Amino acid sequence: MIIATKLHIPQSRSELVVRSRLIHRLHEGLERTLTLITAPAGYGKTTLLGEWAMTLEKPVAWVSLDQGDNDRMRFWAHTIAALKQAYPSFNEQAVLRHAVEDPSGVSLIAALVNGLHRISQTTVLVWDDFHHIEEESILKGVTYLLERLPPHVHLYLASRNSPSLPLSRIRAGNGLNQLDTSDLRFAPDETIEFFAKCSYMELSSEDIAAVQKKTEGWAAAMRLAILSLHEHADPASLVWKMAGTERDISDYFFDEVFSLQSETMQQFLLYTSILDRMTGELCQAVTGIAESHAYLQQLDKGSLFLVALDERREWYRYHHLFRQFLTAQLKMREPRQWKTYHMTAGKWLEKNGYPHEAVDHYLKAAGYEQALSLIEKIAQELMDTEWTTLCTWLSAIPDTLLFARPMMLLTKLASQYMSGHVEAATDGYWRALRRLDEDAASLPPSAAETLHAGLAFLAAFRTFLDRDFEYAVQFSKEYVEKHPEGDFFIGFGSDRDGYHPVLDIYVSDDSLQLAEQVLIPLLSIWSGTRNVYFIAHIYIDLGKMQYERNRLVEAEKVMRQAYDFGRLHDNRSLATIAALWLARIAAVQGDEETSNQILQELAQQTSKMANPHLSGKIASFRAMLGWMRGEQKPVKQWLRKSGLRFHDEIPVSMIKEYDLLVSILAEQGKFEEAAALAERLLFMARETGRQSDRIRLLVRKGRLLSLQGKVVECMDVLEEALALAWPEGYIRTFVDEGAAFGQLLEQYIRLRQNQHRRPSQKVPLPYVKRLLRLFQPADREASIPHERTAVALTAKEQSVLRLMETGMSNKDIALKLNVSLATVKTHINNIYGKLQTKNRLQALERARTLQLF
Numbered sequence: 001m002i003i004a005t006k007l008h009i010p011q012s013r014s015e016l017v018v019r020s021r022l023i024h025r026l027h028e029g030l031e032r033t034l035t036l037i038t039a040p041a042g043y044g045k046t047t048l049l050g051e052w053a054m055t056l057e058k059p060v061a062w063v064s065l066d067q068g069d070n071d072r073m074r075f076w077a078h079t080i081a082a083l084k085q086a087y088p089s090f091n092e093q094a095v096l097r098h099a100v101e102d103p104s105g106v107s108l109i110a111a112l113v114n115g116l117h118r119i120s121q122t123t124v125l126v127w128d129d130f131h132h133i134e135e136e137s138i139l140k141g142v143t144y145l146l147e148r149l150p151p152h153v154h155l156y157l158a159s160r161n162s163p164s165l166p167l168s169r170i171r172a173g174n175g176l177n178q179l180d181t182s183d184l185r186f187a188p189d190e191t192i193e194f195f196a197k198c199s200y201m202e203l204s205s206e207d208i209a210a211v212q213k214k215t216e217g218w219a220a221a222m223r224l225a226i227l228s229l230h231e232h233a234d235p236a237s238l239v240w241k242m243a244g245t246e247r248d249i250s251d252y253f254f255d256e257v258f259s260l261q262s263e264t265m266q267q268f269l270l271y272t273s274i275l276d277r278m279t280g281e282l283c284q285a286v287t288g289i290a291e292s293h294a295y296l297q298q299l300d301k302g303s304l305f306l307v308a309l310d311e312r313r314e315w316y317r318y319h320h321l322f323r324q325f326l327t328a329q330l331k332m333r334e335p336r337q338w339k340t341y342h343m344t345a346g347k348w349l350e351k352n353g354y355p356h357e358a359v360d361h362y363l364k365a366a367g368y369e370q371a372l373s374l375i376e377k378i379a380q381e382l383m384d385t386e387w388t389t390l391c392t393w394l395s396a397i398p399d400t401l402l403f404a405r406p407m408m409l410l411t412k413l414a415s416q417y418m419s420g421h422v423e424a425a426t427d428g429y430w431r432a433l434r435r436l437d438e439d440a441a442s443l444p445p446s447a448a449e450t451l452h453a454g455l456a457f458l459a460a461f462r463t464f465l466d467r468d469f470e471y472a473v474q475f476s477k478e479y480v481e482k483h484p485e486g487d488f489f490i491g492f493g494s495d496r497d498g499y500h501p502v503l504d505i506y507v508s509d510d511s512l513q514l515a516e517q518v519l520i521p522l523l524s525i526w527s528g529t530r531n532v533y534f535i536a537h538i539y540i541d542l543g544k545m546q547y548e549r550n551r552l553v554e555a556e557k558v559m560r561q562a563y564d565f566g567r568l569h570d571n572r573s574l575a576t577i578a579a580l581w582l583a584r585i586a587a588v589q590g591d592e593e594t595s596n597q598i599l600q601e602l603a604q605q606t607s608k609m610a611n612p613h614l615s616g617k618i619a620s621f622r623a624m625l626g627w628m629r630g631e632q633k634p635v636k637q638w639l640r641k642s643g644l645r646f647h648d649e650i651p652v653s654m655i656k657e658y659d660l661l662v663s664i665l666a667e668q669g670k671f672e673e674a675a676a677l678a679e680r681l682l683f684m685a686r687e688t689g690r691q692s693d694r695i696r697l698l699v700r701k702g703r704l705l706s707l708q709g710k711v712v713e714c715m716d717v718l719e720e721a722l723a724l725a726w727p728e729g730y731i732r733t734f735v736d737e738g739a740a741f742g743q744l745l746e747q748y749i750r751l752r753q754n755q756h757r758r759p760s761q762k763v764p765l766p767y768v769k770r771l772l773r774l775f776q777p778a779d780r781e782a783s784i785p786h787e788r789t790a791v792a793l794t795a796k797e798q799s800v801l802r803l804m805e806t807g808m809s810n811k812d813i814a815l816k817l818n819v820s821l822a823t824v825k826t827h828i829n830n831i832y833g834k835l836q837t838k839n840r841l842q843a844l845e846r847a848r849t850l851q852l853f
Contacts, residue, residue, distance in 0.1 A: 005309035007082045009062045026052040033175035035156045042220025043184040045158040061086040062126045070135040073385035097613045107651030113148045114648045123153040130159040254325040273326030285348040339365040390415035406451040453483035469518045486529025508545040509690045512728040515545040536565035536574045550731040630838030646673040667841035669807035723761035740845040742775025800827040
């Protein structure tokens, strides 16, 4: 849930001293990666940044952070919303699709970097009150962003302390612009101007010097002095009383300011100090004062440490120091009542549609029952992305209460695991088991059964998420035996179209042999349960394995079952994924009509919904299928819309899309870019351990080397791919590359048979020959020319072909040959026709096979 007031740049109504030297320092940040402002509360960090932002002739993306932003997804969601608000051209949907596709968050930040690259103007992002951020995963994400930030993007951080970021490294690269307490202190001339503008009373130069010395330029202390001086009988004596620590000064002057207010206003200030943000109606509910809105307006006009949080000045917050003083006073004066105010605030916020803030107030008042009841209502929504928030809330509630509500205890353990607190989740799991053994009688039998079954469920899915699939089978069996309906957490974390990252974990991606061992048992265990989404997921995984083994009839059968599950239960994500596989199976079987019909139906369905995740999958599949068929139009359309570039940060969830980009770059003759991108993708595939990606990318690298005429290196890479593939029985990864790749396999076999190549890795030739037979229909020998004389290229066509081999673009070839671009395109189309190919990549591969170079 995006809180709009967090994206508002705070503006003061009070007359400000124009701090030109600091504004200039902030302007210098537009030449740096990071501008960091660190100082304790009351030194004017927010005021300074807000004032500076107003001087810019360009928009600023602003996020005011609080403790709740330690939830990774909440932090990045507000950051992305702020960027979209400031820069409408920013494609937030292309970034947000990775929020669920990759639970680690790395893909989202990689996509964010790419999105920032595509903003054409100077971009400023401000994170105010960054000291609230303590979550390690967020700090790692910010570090990742800083190390890859485009040069036109500038990050500004305001914090009470130095954040755990690689500041020395950024400073060494001349990327850090830093302001601290000594910079923010008011200089003597600024102190004079401050009192001249803000005070109704004149102070002597001696008094001004005393203020400067005793406050050491601390803005908050001087502002408090001004508020106290208005009706003070002896301003000079008051100034001389300034002594002691910052806390001493603030408490003294806050007390002075507070005591000047009417009794009703004092009551209003105390009661509303419990609120993180407030509006007139909320204040009225908490204080019982009907004129609450007018009081807020009065405080705003009087600049009594109130910060407006929106343009309409309906929502406010107190200055942090002033609020600390007020809450301390409230607890001291009404030690029992302050919890009542929190409960009242919680009830108003819950009723008016602010459940997150309501839960926070309930927990502060130890209203655990009310908090639990509300958390139960919104838990399903939070399971989409805000696991950390769930974890924080449920960890604040005593286990004794959670034990009596088994589903909430199970949700707590799940949230701890999903938010990265694996050790805490493990400890909690064993504590719950022990307590069940020792104290099961304290629970109703149904509750005890629920808890027993739920713990087995958590074990089953934890092992599944950890890719420990054999244990997932064991714990799944234990769970379903205890709870045959198998309906715990059905669809947890699913978006509105049914997608959840847990359903992007496939056994077949890691190992075909392991998939064969565990998918059938998993299907047998779960098939009688109500967890239809997981069953459909298993069917998809099974279909992928059958497809790779080239068992196309079986693959179509199980994919059809997955598709039917998705349609029957209105899970668009599962239905779409299964449909794309059905279209692919039909295409490789030569049934183009069925394949196209499936794609047309999907296009009609997705045009009615705004879902970047599913739309992206369909678009990339169309491009992939177009590439396999040698059709240029769908490939070019996809590349233009996706905006992928070879130098992008690569989200893990988009390895296949960037793999397709490698092929496109190679077809365009950009071999260096294609090779560099292929190496990056291979590194990622090795890091993630996904066997299927690694084999496919080795095949891609081999084809690139072949196009560059590097025969020995090509055969080495091809052999590495085959060595990984043959024990698992991979087939379609090779066959789907088309006839040109079959020629590489043929060359590999010939080199082995002629003993011109001694294999460095174990690759049985019968396996390679079996693959090759799938490339060779009966009339292949008659249909493919084997002699150079079979292809009659003109002299001009031979010249164009040689220049194509060097990687020149069509435009460069035209300049080189001193002919028009249209003439070059005509020659290229003639070459394609004579070589029986459809694109540059295929033409170059065929030309090498025919030794035309």
